[in-house]
Amino acid sequence: MSEENAHNHNDCIDTALATAETLCLAQGQRLTKVRRRALELIWESHRPLGAYQLLAKLAEEGFNSAPPTVYRALDFLLNAGLIHKVESMNAYLGCAHADKEHKGYFLICDECHNVMEFDYQDIHASLVAKAAQHGFELRSETIELTGLCADCRGMAAEVRA
Amino acid sequence: MSEENAHNHNDCIDTALATAETLCLAQGQRLTKVRRRALELIWESHRPLGAYQLLAKLAEEGFNSAPPTVYRALDFLLNAGLIHKVESMNAYLGCAHADKEHKGYFLICDECHNVMEFDYQDIHASLVAKAAQHGFELRSETIELTGLCADCRGMAAEVRA
DNA sequence: GTTAGACTTGTTATACCATAACAAAATCAG
């Protein structure tokens, strides 16, 4: 996924925010100003955003600039399933399927740093089965794959040519 | 895996150290005192060790107590394939298969914090295929599963009984 | 055995990531 690819990213943001409103309303959760704005800022790209990067953006807009502000917003959004944490980057990413129960499986491009979330029921089933073979009861999964995305592979090929 | 389980853990350590010696010798790498001792300390259990925990242990033994000391040792051991980093814990774990090229797939017990490394070629193949479907060229994989290990499930069952 | 170069370690400083603890303010239900 390049920075200037086909999709209209405003749609991503709008959809994510609408889903967030709906979900919070349904669960009696309050999507306050800072939480809402944090979610929008995280959704500004498909690259994970660090907590302190987010904090700086919020501070620019007049929000409180102490770390708890941003970590509280992140906790809220994580619990609501509206964002994911990318463990290998200590950074946070908007979730495009917040309305569906799911695990976050990620493809992380080393080059452009865009992250694509993918779903793969087969892999989940295999992992549960494999864990069970070891007598292990699975609770959570961190699946983060890195490499080169289609766009960056293309560009690498052009450079070589 | 409980703390008092069947295996003689000295064997784990001895094997790991012997492998490390062999590997470093073969590759013209130097397993210096601090690197060797760091590896031993990481191997003291099957629980991942944090960088600063390791630093404290090294400092007790007279090694330099500044962070770069431990991070350099960790970098060396990671590059040599002798340890893995558990991203979701920011901690480091001895690798039992340093002599074989492999990805680190982990089962992490929430209760006893022991970590078991497992190998699963099928899952690796599925992930490569899935990535390829998205035009993605895979380079590295972070697979970290948490839950309850066999021993801790057993104990939980006993408590319930 | 001396010396140049590469590698390793020492040292200081700093940046980044995350949470504890308690006070103040806003919101909501009765």
Place this chain on the structure above:
DNA sequence: CTGATTTTGTTATGGTATAACAAGTCTAAC
């Protein structure tokens, strides 16, 4: 309105990781 609950403000601190440069150590070639 008021008391309870939730959210936010504020200060402080703990945990993770690296930059930059100096000093020491090892090794290979002379």
